[in-house]
Amino acid sequence: MSITNENSETALIVSEPTVTEFKSIIKDIANNANVLALKEHVQHVNNSRYSHCLSVAFHTYVICKKLKLDYISATRGAMLHDFYFYDWRNKHVEGQKKLHAFRHPRIALTNACDIFDLNEIEKDVILKHMWPLTIRLPKHKESYIVTFVDKYCATYEMFRFLKKNKHKNFHRHYGL
Numbered sequence: 001m002s003i004t005n006e007n008s009e010t011a012l013i014v015s016e017p018t019v020t021e022f023k024s025i026i027k028d029i030a031n032n033a034n035v036l037a038l039k040e041h042v043q044h045v046n047n048s049r050y051s052h053c054l055s056v057a058f059h060t061y062v063i064c065k066k067l068k069l070d071y072i073s074a075t076r077g078a079m080l081h082d083f084y085f086y087d088w089r090n091k092h093v094e095g096q097k098k099l100h101a102f103r104h105p106r107i108a109l110t111n112a113c114d115i116f117d118l119n120e121i122e123k124d125v126i127l128k129h130m131w132p133l134t135i136r137l138p139k140h141k142e143s144y145i146v147t148f149v150d151k152y153c154a155t156y157e158m159f160r161f162l163k164k165n166k167h168k169n170f171h172r173h174y175g176l
């Protein structure tokens with residue numbers, strides 16, 4: 001099945017960001033059964049991978065729209081940036097934790113391309129979202145925005161967890 005970004009060839013609308021527009025941009029992705037399955041996977045601490053992607057996508061949408069970038073492609077790419085299904089914290093799989101940061105963008109891109117018909121910006125957003133850890137430079141401004149937003153959201157999610165749990169489960173979550 002191939003799903004296309006129908007908005008990619010229409011002019012980007014210059015107006016204030018709204019939750020309604022955000023939802024319409026990611027509607028087909030957010031309601032796809034495979035993407036919905038990300039709700040069953042833990043991302044950084046106690047939040048689901050789906051909620052992490054949703055949060056990265058929303059912040060990306062607001063910032064890219066304010067900056068008059070291609071906010072549609074950036075938002076759709078951000079929604080798919082962590083589209084993988086293994087537990088990166090699993091100590092029992094050889095090299096899982098060590099290699100995860102480097103290999104999951106490619107896995108996410110492959111999974112996304114199997115279902116959605118992505119444009120160049122969407123692909124670059126997914127593939128380069130771990131930059132500068134993955135050395136190859138992003139090709140688009142939108143990809144740089146997503147790399148920063150992803151790190152901001154990951155940090156926020158971790159501090160929210162630490163505040164809530166007063167550091168109790170932090171070491172257990174990271175297998176330390």
Ligand SMILES: [Fe+2]
Pocket residue numbers: 081082104105129130
């Ligand atoms: Fe990621």
Ligand SMILES: [Fe+2]
Pocket residue numbers: 052056081082150
């Ligand atoms: Fe992420």
